Amino acid sequence: DxxxxxxxxxxxxxxxRISILNCDxxxxxxxYFLWYKKYPAxxxxxxxxxxxxxxxNEDGRFTVFxxxxxxxxxxxxxxxxxxxxxxxxxxxFRDNYGQNFVFGPGTRLSVLP
Amino acid sequence: DVKVTQSSRYLVKRTGEKVFLECxxxxxxxxxxxxxxxxxxxxxxxxFSYDVKMKEKGDIPEGYSVSREKKERFSLILESAxxxxxSMYLCASKRGGRAFFGQGTRLTVV
Numbered sequence: 001d002x003x004x005x006x007x008x009x010x011x012x013x014x015x016x017r018i019s020i021l022n023c024d025x026x027x028x029x030x031x032y033f034l035w036y037k038k039y040p041a042x043x044x045x046x047x048x049x050x051x052x053x054x055x056x057n058e059d060g061r062f063t064v065f066x067x068x069x070x071x072x073x074x075x076x077x078x079x080x081x082x083x084x085x086x087x088x089x090x091x092x093f094r095d096n097y098g099q100n101f102v103f104g105p106g107t108r109l110s111v112l113p
Numbered sequence: 114d115v116k117v118t119q120s121s122r123y124l125v126k127r128t129g130e131k132v133f134l135e136c137x138x139x140x141x142x143x144x145x146x147x148x149x150x151x152x153x154x155x156x157x158x159x160x161f162s163y164d165v166k167m168k169e170k171g172d173i174p175e176g177y178s179v180s181r182e183k184k185e186r187f188s189l190i191l192e193s194a195x196x197x198x199x200s201m202y203l204c205a206s207k208r209g210g211r212a213f214f215g216q217g218t219r220l221t222v223v
Contacts, residue, residue: 009153032210041122043203043214044156089155093210100146100171101212105155 003027004092006104014112019077021107023090026071030092034101035064035075038087047088048075080111115140119204119215126222132191134218136204144207145187147171147179149200150217156203162187194222 005024013019023033031052036044050057050064050073057064063076077084090104120135138145144163148156148171158171160179168179176198180188187206191198199222204215 004155006155034211036214038150041217041219043117043119043205043217045214046211049210091156091212095210100158100161101156101207103148103156105153 002104003102004090004104006088006090006107008107009105010108010110012110012112013080015082016079019075019080019084019109019111021075021077021088021090021109023073023075023104024071025073025090025092027092027094027102028068028071029094030102031095032093033064033066033073034091034093035062036089036091036103037084038089038106044089077109080109082111082113085109085111115142115206115208115213117204117206117213117215119202119218121218122216124218124220126191126194126220128195128222130191130194130222132194132220132222134189134191134202134204134220136187136189136215137185138187138206138213139185140206140208140213141184142206142208142213143184145181146205146207146212147177147187147189148203148205149173150203151200159189191220194220196222198222 034049035047038044162181205212
């Protein structure tokens with residue numbers, strides 16, 4: 001059973017507009033949530049994270065929102081740029097409980113010029 | 114900056130071969146991981162290690178083994194490669210709440 005879900009396999013957005021990538025999870029015990037970005041033939045790179053005790057974290061063009069009651073988080077990219085075109089993975093883990101990250105299946109974002 | 118280095122970017126191996134994928138990290142991290150990435154399935158954990166000579170099975174350990182003789186090095190071994198092990202393999206090390214990934218190894222088994 002997938003504990004972290006990304007129900008949209010792909011998303012296309014016009015350059016300059018907002019990109020919203022969604023992630024749902026089932027395990028209410030997760031302590032941290034992270035977003036990773038992956039280009040083809042490269043390893044994932046860390047983008048932004050949020051603790052389960054917060055509802056928003058912002059870093060430049062990237063903002064992550066967490067809705068614990070809905071077990072939902074989203075990544076907002078404003079404004080979107082062509083270089084943002086990549087696969088985005090949502091991940092979660094429990095602190096002090098094993099060391100494993102649980103990853104979603106990913107969403108492929110295409111930012112059109 | 115943390116550096117996680119995988120020994121090969123691309124590998125082509127024959128069915129039945131024994132395959133070694135090597136990973137080295139330079140930040141003295143205790144925790145290291147091997148994932149495979151397949152389209153639509155995300156990153157799935159094969160094995161992880163939380164210390165030298167310590168290892169734990171992940172979600173899909175069948176057909177794989179690992180070795181961690183030194184803290185900085187974590188090796189993934191395909192005992193007898195099969196075509197369903199064709200995939201992108203990603204090594205990571207962890208510090209606190211963040212995983213740092215290598216560049217990946219695209220393995221093709223023919």
